[in-house]
Amino acid sequence: MDVSKCMRTKLVLAKPDCDYKSLLCKIADPTPRQAYIVDENYKLLGIVSAMDLLKEIIPSYMNADLARSLTDEADFLQKQVEKVKDKCARDIMVTKFAYLRPYHQLLEADALIAERGFNTLPVLDEQGKLLGEITRRNILLQLVDSCAAFNLNDRELVDLSLL
Amino acid sequence: MFWTATIIFLVAYALIISEKIHKTKVALFGAALVLMTKVLLQHEAFNNIDLGVDWNVIFLLISMMIIINIMTKTGVFQYVAIKCAKLAKGEPFRIMLLFAIITAVGSAFLDNVTTVLLLVPVTLFIADQLEINPIPYLITEALASNIGGTATLIGDPPNIMIASKAGLNFMDFIVHLTPAIIIIFLFWMLAWKVIFGKRLHVRDELKKRIMTLQEREQIKDPMLLKKSLIVLILTILGFMLHGFFHYEPATVALMGATTLLLISGEDPHSILAEVEWPTIFFFIGLFIIIGGIVKVGLVEDMSRAMIAVTNPQPENMTMLAMVMLWFSAVCSAVVDNIPFVATMNPLLIDMVHKVYGLAPGMATVEHIQHQAMMPVWWSLALGACLGGNGSPIGASANVIVVGLSEKAGHKITFVQFLKYGLPVMLLTVFLSMIYIYVRYYLLKWY
Numbered sequence: 001m002d003v004s005k006c007m008r009t010k011l012v013l014a015k016p017d018c019d020y021k022s023l024l025c026k027i028a029d030p031t032p033r034q035a036y037i038v039d040e041n042y043k044l045l046g047i048v049s050a051m052d053l054l055k056e057i058i059p060s061y062m063n064a065d066l067a068r069s070l071t072d073e074a075d076f077l078q079k080q081v082e083k084v085k086d087k088c089a090r091d092i093m094v095t096k097f098a099y100l101r102p103y104h105q106l107l108e109a110d111a112l113i114a115e116r117g118f119n120t121l122p123v124l125d126e127q128g129k130l131l132g133e134i135t136r137r138n139i140l141l142q143l144v145d146s147c148a149a150f151n152l153n154d155r156e157l158v159d160l161s162l163l
Numbered sequence: 164m165f166w167t168a169t170i171i172f173l174v175a176y177a178l179i180i181s182e183k184i185h186k187t188k189v190a191l192f193g194a195a196l197v198l199m200t201k202v203l204l205q206h207e208a209f210n211n212i213d214l215g216v217d218w219n220v221i222f223l224l225i226s227m228m229i230i231i232n233i234m235t236k237t238g239v240f241q242y243v244a245i246k247c248a249k250l251a252k253g254e255p256f257r258i259m260l261l262f263a264i265i266t267a268v269g270s271a272f273l274d275n276v277t278t279v280l281l282l283v284p285v286t287l288f289i290a291d292q293l294e295i296n297p298i299p300y301l302i303t304e305a306l307a308s309n310i311g312g313t314a315t316l317i318g319d320p321p322n323i324m325i326a327s328k329a330g331l332n333f334m335d336f337i338v339h340l341t342p343a344i345i346i347i348f349l350f351w352m353l354a355w356k357v358i359f360g361k362r363l364h365v366r367d368e369l370k371k372r373i374m375t376l377q378e379r380e381q382i383k384d385p386m387l388l389k390k391s392l393i394v395l396i397l398t399i400l401g402f403m404l405h406g407f408f409h410y411e412p413a414t415v416a417l418m419g420a421t422t423l424l425l426i427s428g429e430d431p432h433s434i435l436a437e438v439e440w441p442t443i444f445f446f447i448g449l450f451i452i453i454g455g456i457v458k459v460g461l462v463e464d465m466s467r468a469m470i471a472v473t474n475p476q477p478e479n480m481t482m483l484a485m486v487m488l489w490f491s492a493v494c495s496a497v498v499d500n501i502p503f504v505a506t507m508n509p510l511l512i513d514m515v516h517k518v519y520g521l522a523p524g525m526a527t528v529e530h531i532q533h534q535a536m537m538p539v540w541w542s543l544a545l546g547a548c549l550g551g552n553g554s555p556i557g558a559s560a561n562v563i564v565v566g567l568s569e570k571a572g573h574k575i576t577f578v579q580f581l582k583y584g585l586p587v588m589l590l591t592v593f594l595s596m597i598y599i600y601v602r603y604y605l606l607k608w609y
Contacts, residue, residue, distance in 0.1 A: 060571045
């Protein structure tokens with residue numbers, strides 16, 4: 001099956017001058033994992049993931065042991081956010097990324113995701129224009145859809161806080 | 164053969180200085196060429212301590228790396244650093260002073276690079292808490308690690324090499340170099356007090372942040388800490404007594420490393436994987452290249468030139484000691500001090516033969532450690548180790564600090580490092596010169 005048949009087309013987009021706090025708000029929603037930085041013609045310039053945003057806040061020297069020695073974590077994080085608030089998408093985005101074409105097969109997408117350890121891959125046309133994205137979840141859902149043996153109703157969520 | 168060995172040596176040296184190719188690759192390829200061209204035969208390279216690999220140095224380095232690799236897992240250095248920041252009550256200069264002391268003491272017994280690798284993150288963290296520029300603190304730690312490492316036999320690789328070549332023991336270094344380093348450190352800190360004492364200020368509420376830090380959280384494995392400290396103390400005790408019991412330092416270190424490996428419960432694969440094998444193989448390659456130039460007589464020619472310049476006498480080598488001190492310091496500021504000392508060691512041994520009129524290979528410990536010769540060895544050690552402070556590429560610890568600082572968003576430029584490092588190098592080498600002159604030539608206190 002072609003990637004174009006199962007890609008998601010509702011994505012989070014941002015301009016290169018989008019500031020840090022706006023980026024944070026844009027991907028605060030649980031569904032999107034990353035924001036796509038595009039120009040006015042929707043040509044993909046870079047990607048900002050939740051991990052990229054986190055890396056900006058957490059200093060390079062910080063490790064789990066040092067973090068444990070802090071008693072006022074909220075104050076520390078607030079201070080770190082203040083430090084990066086003037087940064088914008090072009091300072092943070094990753095500009096070297098793997099991508100798929102709409103005519104690539106789903107199996108190729110699956111292999112690429114598994115090989116490189118990505119969660120999500122953008123789908124671009126020949127001019128680099130962003131068309132959509134493929135996630136691991138898309139691939140899994142496609143697998144479930146194509147196989148009659150799976151029962152889609154068997155996915156009840158359990159609220160652990162009520163136990 | 165003479166020109167083959169000389170060309171291999173010069174090209175290898177040039178490539179190591181240029182840093183275009185990794186120094187380990189250069190040293191190993193150079194060593195392979197020395198063997199392929201039969202400048203040195205393989206049994207000479209591996210079995211002759213005068214011409215080939217000095218296994219005492221190699222096993223001492225590997226053993227100390229194993230002990231350090233296990234100790235770093237305990238979190239003790241981070242604990243001590245945060246404890247010191249709290250003891251300083253968040254006062255920025257006191258923190259700088261205490262961190263310099265921890266780094267110097269740590270580097271005297273452990274590898275310099277490991278010491279700064281452990282302390283730099285804590286320093287950046289503390290500076291962040293105090294909202295101060297971490298650069299003066301980080302450069303101070305790099306300088307302190309090079310100064311502290313000079314104090315003992317195991318503090319810096321040049322000292323390990325000198326000790327092995329000259330047959331010096333751990334206590335020789337404690338008696339002769341540790342007092343010099345204590346004096347140098349005191350003068351340096353006095354100068355730092357004048358420069359930074361009034362320039363570093365933080366608000367009281369920021370100091371309170373330091374006092375709320377939980378240093379105990381840094382200790383990851385108290386039992387491993389106890390075991391590591393016991394083994395380290397016993398190993399240092401072993402170093403102090405190795406001369407008395409006629410053990411080589413490498414034997415003591417190997418005993419300590421294997422004991423800790425045995426009782427720590429750590430996986431030997433991961434501990435041995437963390438040994439700095441590129442450094443170990445750099446030493447191996449270098450020993451073989453230097454062995455080549457010793458065998459063909461290049462070192463002998465260099466030794467004749469040095470004798471012509473310094474005119475050493477069997478009972479007095481003042482000029483040689485002074486020249487060796489400054490020459491080593493200047494060279495070590497621009498060249499890795501390991502290949503420099505690897506070249507100087509056989510040169511000094513050859514000079515011993517010429518000055519005391521001995522046939523080749525006839526120098527005994529009495530000649531090598533002659534009263535007149537000892538200040539020359541100490542000058543080489545002081546110059547080679549302290550010279551590393553002269554530039555950001557002069558010592559591995561400097562390179563690591565500059566790299567970590569840049570990664571944290573605080574770029575240290577070459578010139579910025581020079582502004583701190585060069586005056587400190589000049590001050591410390593000048594003080595070393597006074598120390599050598601007063602102690603050995605004025606007071607005759609050998």
